[in-house]
Amino acid sequence: MRTMARKIIVIGGGAAGMTAASTAREHGAEDITLITEDEHVAYSPCAIPFVIEGRIKDFQSIVMHTPEFYQKERGIKVLVKTSVDKVDLDKKQLTTKDGSSFDFDSLVVATGGTVFVPPIEGKDLKGVFPVRFISDGEAIMDDLPSVHQVVVAGAGVIGLEVAVALHERGKDVTVVEMFDQVVPRIMDKDMAKLVQDHCESLGIKFVMGRPLSKIEGQGSVSGVVAGGTTIPCQMVIMATGVRANIRLAEQMGLEIGSLGAVRVSPSLQPYRKGRLVPDIYLAGDVVMCQSAIVPGPTMSQLGSTAVRQGRVAGMRAAGGSATFPGTASPYISVIGGLQVGGTGMSRSLAEYYGLKVVDAVVKGGCRARYYPGAKDMTVKLLADVDSGRLIGGQIVGKDDVTGRINWITAAILKGVTVKEFVQLENAYCPPTSMVFDTVNAAAEKLASELDR
């Protein structure tokens, strides 16, 4: 690996930024400064719902390392609570809002995303919270004692995880979702129904197909209006999706892609006036990705994607070589003990790209049927009719979903056809699987659908 006396600046202390800094260090870069607006670095926002739920003891435990650790152990200078005001790409210099300026040889921009809050009346009332930073989680916990009813706006996986967490804390929780299904876009309606049913069985209420139109209250929240009905509550959680934080990118004149995030090359470099910009790399939620399944853009605002991109950006910033390929965006969520995962394309996503899709759903198990505590596992697989390729998978089950999602993901990324997938072998032991795994059974059913 080429090692040069490069001055590297990383903007952002989330998974992408921290990984980029550490990777650059591992590859020989010696002068690395990381600048973040947050007061913490190196924690997983995905863990916040589980702290609220009480499964993880406190917010401090989800912080993997302190800024001091990075300074001492890795020689990375970390500036917390620091905002970058401007970047001059031609001079290779940035200035912070407190007026300091920094030169760089290469720059990593990992400014992440922020929760999209719809521009409705009452959105700034006390008691309305996003769930993004540890400070959000702490603010929610501080308010909890005086709260009886909570409305969660948005039934994506984060919304549902937080809904379960607050329900576990004894709150009366209603989820409001503008689409007519939970986990919209990335999960199909039939599979989403299993997830909603599970949440309802726990005691969580849903108002579906109606957007939040207003938040009511005098100074602090007293209720929300959705579809003409008022739901009384003392807390509103905004889990209404994440938007790429592109302020700096726009200031630099970088091209913003059709999905509202920065368009990048496989080297994670941005474009300006139609040209690739040297010595700047983007990683994480601020990036618009390319799909691994069809030629076309997609978003992949996941911690796992951030880490992978952080590695590429860090390697590049240190003078090395790496690329970030197309993504299948596998995800997993644990919602009230139910594991909910998916990868590749849902039906609605595939149809957005104009693909002709067939699918198959199999309800099997994550254990032999006779094994005590046998647990259901429902697997849905989707194929592209034209190529016969497997293009998506969704699993809802009690156990062992993550590895199976990664298994399907590997097949999707390698362009495996459904017929080929049926031939892929599975490991078997009564406590952990069926002899012909439920995933294989779904593939077999899908193959016969394709043959019709």
Add this chain to the structure above:
Amino acid sequence: MRTMARKIIVIGGGAAGMTAASTAREHGAEDITLITEDEHVAYSPCAIPFVIEGRIKDFQSIVMHTPEFYQKERGIKVLVKTSVDKVDLDKKQLTTKDGSSFDFDSLVVATGGTVFVPPIEGKDLKGVFPVRFISDGEAIMDDLPSVHQVVVAGAGVIGLEVAVALHERGKDVTVVEMFDQVVPRIMDKDMAKLVQDHCESLGIKFVMGRPLSKIEGQGSVSGVVAGGTTIPCQMVIMATGVRANIRLAEQMGLEIGSLGAVRVSPSLQPYRKGRLVPDIYLAGDVVMCQSAIVPGPTMSQLGSTAVRQGRVAGMRAAGGSATFPGTASPYISVIGGLQVGGTGMSRSLAEYYGLKVVDAVVKGGCRARYYPGAKDMTVKLLADVDSGRLIGGQIVGKDDVTGRINWITAAILKGVTVKEFVQLENAYCPPTSMVFDTVNAAAEKLASELDR
């Protein structure tokens, strides 16, 4: 699918035979007779240790269906406790030991395997048991009340599962293994050490690197001799490996492969005098497989393999078309709560084929480190130096090993290189995974080993 008035006979009522019969039925065959020496059909021998352990309530619960079920619901005639004496392939006729004879148009031979019992003194004493059939399990359970000490001969996964089961039943258990590691051949020594340590921490004793040389006793077992030492015991479990049951195949003059099982084509047809034999298909433990990784034979005496081969044999017997490709033989076992899995080649197996191998081991987790009850997961991956391909994986962990083994298996079967594997994405949620999965971390380490 072509449907013909074919008379099909299936010999064997295990996973391979039952699957072949059911598959032939699904594909239009109407006259199907299944003949088995056992009194039960359609159960998983893999479940027997868990019944002994008490996790599964009784042996009856592991029998999925009765012979009557197959007769009534699937129109398959089942003859239990019936031995086939001879098959005349030219006349397409078989005779049973009770003198009946049956004609067939096509024949499926799924005679399985039997436990290899070394020809040592005392092997026929009362108190010496294989673990293969439900009747073995029942006999073990009947004897248990009068047993204090048990010796398990053989530290493969079945031996260890039974050792744990009997230990759970309050017995003093010693495992005797002629190799110097547990799970020999299919697991490498470093990984096997983790498994043995776990068993020892439960209280199971081991005598390693010494074969069982003698079983002592007057009428019934009173001890065993291994490496010159006598170990007192009242029960000996023979978990000394499975040999293909090739009596009938030999009687038919079929070619026996170099590994002691029947050599078959990808259509699962055998050879006689150098020629492929029509209208006969073999499936399950009686078959010698071909490796998916190198050109060459291998054994895959697994329930999951039996089911896959049963499907091919049943389809073929019914006049359809299907092939059984090379195998990576993924396996999973649960040994005292520890999940132990592997796929493709271990180092010793790879070296048997003359491959030059590098490997990498990573100790990570099956959860985020800060998640309560965070559980270790150790992953070993192996690569072929010449091709750069991933050729094997082994995992020891507490959770979600099966899906990860299937994931690695898919990559091996699709010929993925280690460099490509590193790019494969993983799903992430703190309760079920690390943000960069331990499997990916092992692949990354292996890639850098390959680069050296």
